[in-house]
Amino acid sequence: MRTANQYYRQRFGCKVYKLSLDGGFTCPNRDGRLGIGGCRFCSGAGSGEFASAGKGVADQLARAKKWVEKKCAGGKYIAYFQSFTNTYAPVERMETMFRAAMEPEDIVGLAIATRPDCLPEETVALLARLAREKYVSVELGLQTVHNDTARAMNRCYDTDVYFDAVRRLRNAGLEVVTHLILGLPGESREAMVESARQVAAAGTDGVKFHLLHVMADAPLAEDYAAGTFRCLELEEYGEILAECLRQFPDTAVVHRITGDGARRGLIAPMWSLDKKRVLNYLNDLLSGYGLLDQRGL
Numbered sequence: 160m161r162t163a164n165q166y167y168r169q170r171f172g173c174k175v176y177k178l179s180l181d182g183g184f185t186c187p188n189r190d191g192r193l194g195i196g197g198c199r200f201c202s203g204a205g206s207g208e209f210a211s212a213g214k215g216v217a218d219q220l221a222r223a224k225k226w227v228e229k230k231c232a233g234g235k236y237i238a239y240f241q242s243f244t245n246t247y248a249p250v251e252r253m254e255t256m257f258r259a260a261m262e263p264e265d266i267v268g269l270a271i272a273t274r275p276d277c278l279p280e281e282t283v284a285l286l287a288r289l290a291r292e293k294y295v296s297v298e299l300g301l302q303t304v305h306n307d308t309a310r311a312m313n314r315c316y317d318t319d320v321y322f323d324a325v326r327r328l329r330n331a332g333l334e335v336v337t338h339l340i341l342g343l344p345g346e347s348r349e350a351m352v353e354s355a356r357q358v359a360a361a362g363t364d365g366v367k368f369h370l371l372h373v374m375a376d377a378p379l380a381e382d383y384a385a386g387t388f389r390c391l392e393l394e395e396y397g398e399i400l401a402e403c404l405r406q407f408p409d410t411a412v413v414h415r416i417t418g419d420g421a422r423r424g425l426i427a428p429m430w431s432l433d434k435k436r437v438l439n440y441l442n443d444l445l446s447g448y449g450l451l452d453q454r455g456l
């Protein structure tokens with residue numbers, strides 16, 4: 160399996176950084192169309208804690224680039240619409256925004272995070288048109304294939320919708336990256352591995368694994384305070400992650416091996432704050448198993 164860095168270097172011939180953007184979207188399970196309150200694990204930032212604050216797309220891109228350049232010079236960028244559901248809008252509004260983001264020469268393409276139930280045919284057609292001009296990857300927040308967990312988490316769509324979306328996106332020539340959360344309340348190790356197995360079988364091009372973390376402003380904080388579940392320990396997370404990775408073919412791209420919650424507002428697990436230690440531990444474990452060479456992930 161390849162890391163995202165390895166994949167981008169092969170594809171674009173240079174180091175590629177993702178610039179997180181907030182397009183001002185919301186979600187159908189926040190605005191009342193399907194539900195209110197959003198997914199129980201989701202913070203008020205709509206899973207976009209690291210999206211650049213700013214008004215328009217150009218302003219956000221400039222700020223985000225400045226921030227990256229402070230740490231590492233050189234390379235190119237992917238404009239990453241990260242916060243909330245970035246295809247939950249009229250096609251004309253999306254087209255204007257996405258074209259503005261992909262226009263600069265040093266932007267090699269777009270990554271668009273969304274829900275599989277917010278991909279009507281006209282949206283898929285728009286994304287396919289854009290993909291003929293620059294790279295476009297569609298990131299689907301699935302989190303689990305298990306509908307009982309999804310219902311408990313207020314995801315507000317059934318997993319069949321995801322399988323249908325993957326099929327339609329891939330038929331349109333679009334790249335698909337699937338997000339999975341390890342440690343959702345009530346899920347056994349076997350259940351998490353089964354999610355990975357089904358996602359791999361569906362043909363996702365890439366995968367992002369996230370550790371379930373509890374943020375103070377997420378509804379899940381109430382359940383955690385009530386003691387209805389516990390968070391994974393690092394060692395457990397590593398072993399489950401390894402087993403999940405074993406489900407994927409060599410061609411799959413691993414974009415993330417864990418998620419980072421913002422320091423401010425994190426309730427649990429506190430071990431996830433030591434990002435360097437966590438990544439070193441997971442890197443050593445996965446390379447020891449011969450699963451992934453994490454250098455540069």
Ligand code: SF4
Nearest residue numbers: 186197198201205243
């Ligand atoms: S996880 Fe995604 S779909 Fe769920 S509320 Fe957050 S941004 Fe919306």
